[in-house]
Amino acid sequence: MRVLHFFKTYWPDTFGGVERTIHAIAKGTEKHGICSEVLSLSRSPDTNTMLFDGHMAYKAKLDFELASTGFSCDVFRHFRELSKEADIIHFHFPWPLMDIVNLATRHGKPTIVTYHSDIVKQKTLLKFYQPLMFRFLGGMDRIVATSSNYLRSSEVLRAFSSKTRVIPLGLSEGDYPVVAEETRVRWSSRLPKRFFLFIGVLRYYKGVHVLLEAARQTGLDVVLIGNGPLEDELKGKVRQQNLSNVHFLGALPDEDKVAILDLSLGLVFPSHLRSEAFGLSLVEAAMRAKPMISCEIGTGTSFVNLDGETGLVIPPNDATALSQAMTRLWNDHQMALSYGSNARRRYETNFTAEQMAQSYMELYREVASSR
Template identity: 25%
Template sequence: MMKRILHISKYYYPFSGGTEQIARDCVNALKDEYEQKVIAFNDGKEDVNDYVDDIEVIRCGCFTKISAQSLSISYKKRLHNVIKTFKPDIVIFHYPNPFVAHFILKELKNNDIKFILYWHLDIVRQKLLRVFFKSQNRKLLKRADKVIATSPNYIEGSEWLQSVKEKCVVVPNCINEERMKITPEIEEKAQKIRKENEGKTICVAVGRHTEYKGFTYLIQASKLLDDKFKIFITGTGELTESLKKEAANDSKITFTGRIEDEDLKAYILACDIFCFPSITKNEAFGVALAEAMYYGKPAVTFNIPGSGVNYVCLDGVTGIEVENKNVEAYAKAILNLSDNDKLRVKCGDSGHKRVIDNFLYANFMNNIKLFVDGTLNCFNERKEI
C-alpha cells in the first residue's frame, strides 16, 4: 500500500507565486511513489475541490486577509476531515502561514504523523505578526520531525532555524527547465530588443514592485551611469507609481509593466546584465535570479545576510555582489561588467553551470525523494543535500 502525504500550502496552482510553485514541484516530485492530497486557500470565498496534475486539491474559501494572511471560516473543519479520512503518513507544511499553523498544531498534537516543516522564509516584514507568533514558531519547530530550508545561508541567518539545526536539511529551489526553452519566436523578440538598443548595454530587472525587491536602489544607481546603458524593469506592484516618479527624468529606464512569460524570457535573453537588487531576507532564494543565470547572464546583487540570494549567485564567480543598499557600488559593478567582456562571459558561463549542477527540477526531485523517504524511515542524522 502506498504511503500517503498531505501537503499544506497557502495557495496552490493556478495561483501564481514562488511558494506555490515550489509546493507544486514538491507534489509532482513525489507523485509516482506516494498517494497525495493538497489543502490550500481558495483565491475566492467559496470552498472548492479540484484536481491539478491528477492530485486532489482541497481549497478553502477565504473571506478576508490581514497583513497578507488569508482567513477562512471552513479551514479548521476541512483540515480535520482530510486528516481523519485520508490518514496521511506525512504532513508537509509550507511556512509561513500562521493562521493554518494554529490548526495543524492541534491536529498533530497526539498522533505519530511525520511532520515536515518546509521553511521558505522568516516572517520579517510584518513586525506585529513576527512578535505575536513567536510561541507558535517554537511549537512548530519542536513538533517537526524534519525542517527543509532552501539554502545553507538561510539556516545560518535565521534565529529560528539556528535553534533546530540538527533537524534541518537543505533542499535548494529549482527552475523548470522545460519552461525555460527558447522558441524561434522568443529568439526573434530578443533580437528585436537588441536591435532597438544597438550599442547599449542592456540591463533587465524582474519582480513585483515592493520594498524588499530594492528597485529604488537600481533607479538611484542608474543615475550614476551614462547613456550607453538601457535598463528594463518588468512587473508591477504597490510601488510602481512612486518608482516611475523617481525615474521620471532618467531616459535609460523603461518600465515594461506586467508582461507575458514569452516576452519576459525575450528580455532576459536579450540582456547583457541581470540586475537583482533585492535587499532583505524576504528574498529568501531568488528563482528569477537562477533563471537568468540559466540563460548565461551575469548578475549584480546586494549582500543580504541570511538570504539564499548570495548562495544562488556567487560573488566573483557568477556575478558581482556589493554592500547592501550601496548605490555607488551597485553602479560600479554594472559598469565593471559592461566594460569587461571576459568577466561578463566568464560569470555568465559559470552561472549557467551552477544552475545546471544545482538548481534544475531533476536535482530537486531527487533531493525531495531522498529526504521524504528518510523522514518516513525516521533517519535522525542531519543531511545537507
C-alpha cells in the same frame, strides 16, 4: 505515498516563488511514486479547486487577510479531511494560520516544513506570534532550509539546527516554453540593444528604488519585468526624474520572460532585506547562462550567486556599489560571458528541480520510516 502540501496561496490564484517550488516538488516527486495534493486559500474556492499538472490543488474559502496572513474558518475542515488520507504533511513557512490549523486538528501524521523565510516586516506582531511559532517548529519531524547561508544567519533556524536539512530550491528547464523565433525578434526590435534585466514582484524588499538610482547614475538601460504594490510609486519616480533608460514591461508570460532574459546582458537582483530568502529569478538567470548582480543579505541570494564566479555581490541598499557593478559587467564582455558560463554550470550542479525532488523524496521516506 501521499503528501499534502499546505500553504496560504497556490495556483491559479497566485504563482510566485513558494508556489513554483511546491509545484516543482509535486511534479518532480511524482516520478518517484509520490502522490501530492495542495491545500491553500482562495476567494473562489469552488472555481479554483482543480487538477493542476498531475496533482490536485484544493481550495478553502479565504475570509479575510491581515498583515499578509490569510484567514479561513473553512480551512480547518478541509485540512482535517485531506490529512486523514495523507502519509506526510508538508508545510510551507511562514503562515501563522497554518500553525493554528496544525495544532487544532491533531492529525498525528509525520510532518515536514520548508522554511522559506524569517518573518521580517511584522516585528510587533511577531512578538505575540513567537510562542506559537516555536511550538509549531518544535513539533515538526524535519525542517528544511533552502540554503546553508539562511540556516547560518537565521536565529530561528539555529534554534532547531539538529533537525534541519538544507535542500536548495530548484527549477526545471522543461517547465519553461521554447521561445519562438517571432517572439525573440519582436522583443529584440522593441528593447534597447543592450540592457540589464530585473525580474520580480515590485515589493518593499526588492530594492528597486536602489536600481532606479543606479540607472540614473550610470545612464545604462534597465528593463523590469513584474508588477506589484510599489509599481505606481516606482513609475512615478521614473517620470519625475525623466529616466528614459528605465523600461517597465509589467508581468509577462514565461515565453516572453525567457526571450527577454536571453537578450539581456545580465540579471540585476538588488533585494536588500532578509525577506528575500533565496531568489528564484537568480536561478532562472543561471539556467540561461546569465551573469548576476545581487546583494549580501545573509540569505540564499549569495548561495546562488557566488561573488567573482557567477557574478558580483555588493553591499545592500548601496546605489553607488550597484552602479559600479553594472558598469563593470557592461564594459567587460568577456567577464560577463565567463560569469554566465559558470552560472550555468552551477545551476546544473545545484539547482535543478530533479535534484530538489530527489532530496525531498529521500526525506519523505526517512520521515515516514521513523514513525
